[in-house]
Amino acid sequence: MYIQIIDGVAELTLENKKLKLKLGDGIVIPAHSKHHFNANEQFKMISTVIKSGYED
Numbered sequence: 001m002y003i004q005i006i007d008g009v010a011e012l013t014l015e016n017k018k019l020k021l022k023l024g025d026g027i028v029i030p031a032h033s034k035h036h037f038n039a040n041e042q043f044k045m046i047s048t049v050i051k052s053g054y055e056d
Contacts, residue, residue: 001029001049008043012036 003012004026012019012027014035021027028050029035037045 001031001047003027003029003048004046006044006046008039008041010037010039010043010045013038 003021005021005023007023009020009022012021012035014027014029015033019027
């Protein structure tokens with residue numbers, strides 16, 4: 001999955017590592033990885049799912 005922040009700021013916890021994402025930042029979240037978002041203010045993001053064709 002590819003995430004891009006298009007407004008505001010969010011905190012992403014990806015496999016117990018905290019990342020601060022701001023306007024314009026993008027990140028690839030590997031399949032089946034443990035993750036969640038937290039935000040103290042409103043934010044907007046675009047989420048794009050990238051399928052390899054090998055997954056169920």
